[in-house]
Amino acid sequence: MGGAYFFPWDGVHEILGTVLLVLWAVHVILNRRWYKSLFKGSYNPFRVMQAVVNCAILVCAVFLMISGIMLSNHVFAFLHIESGTGFARVAHLLASHWYLLFMSLHIGMHVGMISRQIMAKRAAQAKTTDTPRTSKTRTMIFRVILALVCAYGLYAFISRGVWKYLILRQEFFFFDMEKGYVLFFTDYVAIVVLFATAMRLICKRMERNAKNSSSAFSRKRATADFSASNDSFR
Numbered sequence: 529m530g531g532a533y534f535f536p537w538d539g540v541h542e543i544l545g546t547v548l549l550v551l552w553a554v555h556v557i558l559n560r561r562w563y564k565s566l567f568k569g570s571y572n573p574f575r576v577m578q579a580v581v582n583c584a585i586l587v588c589a590v591f592l593m594i595s596g597i598m599l600s601n602h603v604f605a606f607l608h609i610e611s612g613t614g615f616a617r618v619a620h621l622l623a624s625h626w627y628l629l630f631m632s633l634h635i636g637m638h639v640g641m642i643s644r645q646i647m648a649k650r651a652a653q654a655k656t657t658d659t660p661r662t663s664k665t666r667t668m669i670f671r672v673i674l675a676l677v678c679a680y681g682l683y684a685f686i687s688r689g690v691w692k693y694l695i696l697r698q699e700f701f702f703f704d705m706e707k708g709y710v711l712f713f714t715d716y717v718a719i720v721v722l723f724a725t726a727m728r729l730i731c732k733r734m735e736r737n738a739k740n741s742s743s744a745f746s747r748k749r750a751t752a753d754f755s756a757s758n759d760s761f762r
Contacts, residue, residue, distance in 0.1 A: 625690060678725050
């Protein structure tokens with residue numbers, strides 16, 4: 529699998545995978561109330577999207593865990609699993625890339641909260657240090673850099689053949705040794721930024737639509753109340 533390319537001993541890949549498994553188990557336990565609330569309350573578009581993304585991440589993590597244990601040559605070798613390695617290899621490749629995709633979307637859903645906190649702190653500092661023109665220039669530069677990173681992420685997504693892994697057009701992980709490790713991780717970070725940014729834009733659109741719908745509903749209700757009051761006055 530891909531771990532053989534990055535570590536001198538394949539057991540490092542298995543150890544890191546086991547650590548990830550333990551962290552995931554702790555994360556699920558700590559957030560068990562969220563999973564229990566899935567069948568409660570009403571669903572708006574954002575909650576539907578959040579539920580799909582989070583549940584998909586959980587499914588990918590489960591498949592990564594099962595396939596990783598089946599492929600293990602070190603950490604779980606004591607289980608002596610010898611059959612099903614063909615399925616496990618394909619499942620591990622598929623689950624790992626879908627995990628990357630859904631985790632990127634997950635980051636995009638929550639980056640808004642983080643950015644608002646950062647912007648609030650910067651806004652407090654900007655009152656004494658920045659001028660409005662400086663703040664606008666900084667925002668413009670950030671957006672240009674983000675757009676360039678996203679454009680490169682799209683290029684990396686296509687050139688690295690990540691889309692082929694997602695639909696099993698390619699069932700074997702390929703690492704281009706000529707491009708090296710630094711460029712590999714740079715490409716995948718850019719891919720994460722691409723999908724996280726796309727999800728952030730979708731969330732902003734949903735927030736804007738929700739506000740517009742709420743405002744329209746309030747205006748209609750106010751008009752109806754005003755008409756009713758006029759009728760009663762007459």
